[in-house]
Amino acid sequence: MTxxxxxxxxxxxxxxxxxxxxxxxxxxxxxxxxxxxxxxPLEEIFGFVGDGVKxxxxxxxxxxxxxxFDEALKVFRGHYLEHCLDRTVFFxxxxxxxxHFSDKQKAVATNKAIEYTTAILNGLGAQHFHYVVGGDNGxxxxxxxxxxxxxxxxxxxxxxxxxxxxxxxxDINGGHNAGIRVCAVGYGMGNREKMAACQPDWFIERPEQLxxxxx
Numbered sequence: 001m002t003x004x005x006x007x008x009x010x011x012x013x014x015x016x017x018x019x020x021x022x023x024x025x026x027x028x029x030x031x032x033x034x035x036x037x038x039x040x041p042l043e044e045i046f047g048f049v050g051d052g053v054k055x056x057x058x059x060x061x062x063x064x065x066x067x068x069f070d071e072a073l074k075v076f077r078g079h080y081l082e083h084c085l086d087r088t089v090f091f092x093x094x095x096x097x098x099x100h101f102s103d104k105q106k107a108v109a110t111n112k113a114i115e116y117t118t119a120i121l122n123g124l125g126a127q128h129f130h131y132v133v134g135g136d137n138g139x140x141x142x143x144x145x146x147x148x149x150x151x152x153x154x155x156x157x158x159x160x161x162x163x164x165x166x167x168x169x170x171d172i173n174g175g176h177n178a179g180i181r182v183c184a185v186g187y188g189m190g191n192r193e194k195m196a197a198c199q200p201d202w203f204i205e206r207p208e209q210l211x212x213x214x215x
Contacts, residue, residue, distance in 0.1 A: 003215035008157040009101060010148060010180075011129075012166035013110035013117060014049060015188030018124065020088040021046045027080040028060045034075050035067045049189055050168050052111040052135040077115075084116055085123045091187060093207035098128040100211050107151045111135040111142055111170065131155060142166075142174030149178050163201075163214065166190075172198040183210065 167188025
């Protein structure tokens with residue numbers, strides 16, 4: 001198979017680089033308990049992940065009139081900063097893949113707040129990435145193209161020499177909206193059928209497959 005040349009690999013974070021759903025869900029339930037609200041099933045919380053912490057908490061808190069969103073966000077922040085590295089790790093195969101592409105520019109584009117993103121990457125391997133953009137950096141959330149276009153501009157890489165790797169329809173549609181190719185991953189939290197319907201350029205089951213596709 002002929003490999004596709006790229007200069008820049010842009011990665012989503014949750015569900016693409018890191019297995020983080022357990023710490024997110026645990027912190028959400030700690031927040032709900034502290035606010036006097038009922039805990040939610042883990043699988044339900046997993047389904048809330050991907051659109052940023054504000055959407056996550058609004059869905060988790062629900063229609064409660066006793067709790068303000070600002071209060072919920074403050075409580076969650078404390079719990080998640082304390083627990084964001086309890087069980088969160090790079091997915092198997094991520095580190096060998098990142099080392100394989102050591103000569104390539106690599107960036108992270110995530111809807112996750114930059115504070116949490118930085119804490120996690122500092123704990124797991126921030127040295128692999130040349131640029132990181134979070135959901136609250138002012139460029140909008142995927143599927144909006146803003147953060148991806150900003151990364152391309154900052155890294156001085158043309159669209160045709162970049163690829164976005166992600167596990168959700170937000171990633172695929174965001175890449176398409178930015179005019180860059182997208183490799184979807186099947187091992188994350190995204191719905192496979194919905195991702196396939198968005199027509200990513202590639203679809204992989206293991207991070208190591210990136211080494212077979214790109215050069």
